[in-house]
Every structure is written in structure tokens, then in C-alpha cells.
Amino acid sequence: MIEIRALDFDLEKTLGSGQVFHWEKYGNGFVGAIGENALFLEQRGGILKVRFGETPKPAPGTRALPRIVARYFALDHPLEEICASFPRDPIMNAARDFCRGLRIIRQPKWECLATFICSSMKQVAHIRQIVRALRQRFGEKKEIRGHEVFSFPSPSRLARTSESELRKCGLGYRARNLLETAKRVASGDADLDSWSALSDRQLREQLCELPGVGMKVANCVMLFAYERIAAFPIDVWIERVLRERYFARKRKVTGQMLADFVANYFGAHGGYAQQYLFHHARMTGKRKSQSHSIDQFH
DNA sequence: CTCCAGGGATGAT
């Protein structure tokens, strides 16, 4: 068990804000995995307590684990500075107050890309279910505190499944996109790591060539896996916020107008602003705000 | 039961 100082950080908000989908509530904390490392996490004030499971042979040293956790949760991001850069308006102010301590996670690239290919036209609860099924069927089993945790399956593992096997995970028509993208990544045709060197525009262009990846998913992957914190995904929730709050009673607002507006208005840390607006809207929305919490184990 | 979801691809204006 190790302890990490984590100031200006809210574990529950960060894990429950719809950027990652596999962490499960467990007691006063969460069980899940960072890459191949199965973990139990629990926050007590400014301290993040971490227990790790029995890992196979090449276990990262206990020296390396705190850094892996701190990097994953982006504890190095200057959150005060980022929040101070948000525009001052009633909507943004409310979201900023509500989401204090929420950080944009640095996700493994393939895991992030694959899960957001699965996310299209799915509620967060459905995505969690799909991701759980993919991990259980094709991932590697780990154990933490007597509980099974599965790593996310590699591109090559998914590349040698079939569309019908993937459909058994509840993927529907997304199965083909996930399979084809897995093949491109596994073959090296799409080299996700090398894309880190690309400009935002070039990276977005490469991502959008993958089947099942359009502007929204590309922006999610850029924001959640490539540290492009200006990337501003516009989903149905954000679009509703923009149209109802920022473009109130205006007609003929095109998608391009929304994209241009957010790029100029929310600025260099727009991705953070977007995540705060998204989480705030989803948690306080008038429509069905009951039981959005992460599923409890029993 | 109905409604709708962290959309994308395609084809018609």
C-alpha cells in the first residue's frame, strides 16, 4: 500500500465523469486497472491511497507505481491555472464550482480509442457494460483484494477475434469499426504512439481516417489520450448546453458555427472546460438525474 | 411499453 499526495483532486468526480468506463466502486474506493496494473484506489482528503494486486513477472517496482498513478490522474496539471483561464460566465462558473478537483486523465491510447469507438450513440451506462464485456472476454485477468480485474485487450488480441464475437459484447454495428481499427493498429498501419509528434490538425486527420472515428471521437481521443487539452468534443449533451445557454433563441446555428465558437471562446484549455460543462450538465440535467453513480458492488 | 444515448457513414440537396 502506498500513499500519494493529491491536492486539488477529486477521485470520484474524475472517475465518474465519463472519460473512463471500467472503474468500479468498491467499499470506500474503486477497483480497476491502469494499463496492466490492477489497483484499488481510495481518497482520504489530500491523500490518494493505492493498493496494487499480484502482478505477473515484470511487475513495475514499487518506486515506479506512484509515478504511474500520478501520471494517469494528471496530478501535475496546474488545475488552479487551468480553471482560472476559463471564461467568466454564469454557465461556466457553475460548472467550475461543481467540478472542483476533476482532472483529465492520461489514458492509454489504444484503450481510449477503442472505448470511444464503442461509445457512439450509447449512454454512459451502456459503454461501461460494453467495456466490461470486452475486458472479461479478451483481456488478461488480474486480482486485487480478492476481486477480479481485467486489463483492456491489446489491438492484436481484438484483431484476431471476429465481428460476431465482438457483437456478443453488445457492440451492435460498432463491432465492424472496432475490428477494422484493431487490425490497422495491430498491423502497424496506424502507429498510435508515433502520432504523438503530430500537430493537433495532423493528429485529428489521422484519427478520422480510422473506421468509426469522426470529429467527436477524434477529439475525445486527443483530449483523453494525447494531452491535447484544447480539443473540444461536441456530443449531444454539450451541443444542448451550447444551443440552449450560449446560443439561446437563435436560429440556423450550424455545427460549424458551434465548433468555431468553442475554439475561440473557451481557449487553450477548452477540453477541460468542455469536460466540466459535460459533467455538470449530466449530473444536474432536468432529464432523469437519478442514479448516475457508478455501479456498486455487492 | 417508449425514449434516447459522449456519432459515423453515406447519399441527396
Place this chain on the structure above:
DNA sequence: ATCATCCATGGA
């Protein structure tokens, strides 16, 4: 460039 339609699935 913008819009219409279809695509499966299952929680709420």
C-alpha cells in the same frame, strides 16, 4: 457545405 437517414442495443 448542410441535411436526412440508417445503423443495433439496452438502461432508464
